[in-house]
Amino acid sequence: MASRSDRLRPADLAREHGLSAQAIRNYEEAGILPPATRGPQGYRRYTPVHAQALRTFLALRPGHGHQAATEILRAANAADHDAVFRLIDQGHAELLRDRTTLDEVASALEKLASTEPSPAADRAPLTVGALAHQLDVHPATLRKWEEAGVLHPHRDPATGYRHYLPDTVRDARLAHQLRRGGYLLEQIALVIDQVRNAGGVGPLKEELHTWRARLQQRSRAMLDGAAQLSTYLDLTAADGPHRVDSPNRTP
Template structure:
């Protein structure tokens, strides 16, 4: 190895504000390729290692720590197909998130108003479940979680859902599709209910969309550094 190409852990660390130990840990975790050792056991890094670290840190905001680490390990193993598969999985995940966001945003446009439509009463648990494509037991679970507030028919004692509850059920269904836990959905619905409308949810969707844009940009930046690393490795 030419002496001019030798880099110490501190040299790599300084560029990113890391500790030298963090750089060594990344090598031990397989994120950096193995570094040759000198006569006294000291690690000698090269510009290839420096670019591997740049690629990992650039990939991490878009693909997450585990995803970025898996991509670098595949690159270090020379498995080009695995690298591309992992990158594709990250893009598929953000595309799925965008689809969920669009579904929730679309649901806001079709939510029922606060007053019941003329000529229609509040639906029963079975009717609402059918409308949403869910099992009635799911709606009862949502009630126990505080997501839905049902009324009781004074004559039959059956559950009836007023327009506001139907709105909440539509929102809950979309958020569940997005993978949100019931506790978080209950908080979101409570905010909408307390505010008397869907404004808070619209604000949350705006923040969510901004987050996806930032993540998409980070993916572009990360894959650019990854491409530079792959070229250095001859992949």
């Protein structure tokens, strides 16, 4: 049984984080906080264990997201440590995949920038055969990329022949680099859309700097969350199942 000095009200937990008392009750109902005991009048009584559970959830959320942080706390409260560590590992694996994707896109853009044709060559549109020859691919490959939404060549209104204007040639070179990196066509189409929306490769490089900064922030958030989680696991392990009493709910 918690001592009187350890008994905290919802408002006591909420105050530390600028939350409402109702938010604390909602977190308990969601399984983020362990069940609270009830006093004779039915009021919830929280303890420092609940306070640390809340700190842990709020620290995990920026790095892992709301749903994953919820699942981690639910598993921790059920003493299912295998599930806790599996969820943590999944979050780090997702972050690594995002970082690898960023590195591959950045590398593809660098290669594209290093092979940009001269301005004079840029002014002349290319036929499907000429572009395929430049990229060392079959013309059917370019038509497949078009069907997947990766390329949007201009069509001659009289003949229907495809003409690849400078922007489309750029998109084809970037797509070629990404395909060599193992990207699926639907993934490449998303990257190409980002290039178009950014107005070219140069502005997209700035976007990549922002993307990398966000990944670094997420990595740091995961470290902060892990520190709080370690404290919470130590606290619950040290105090055992009696640290938080079973709820004594009034009928």
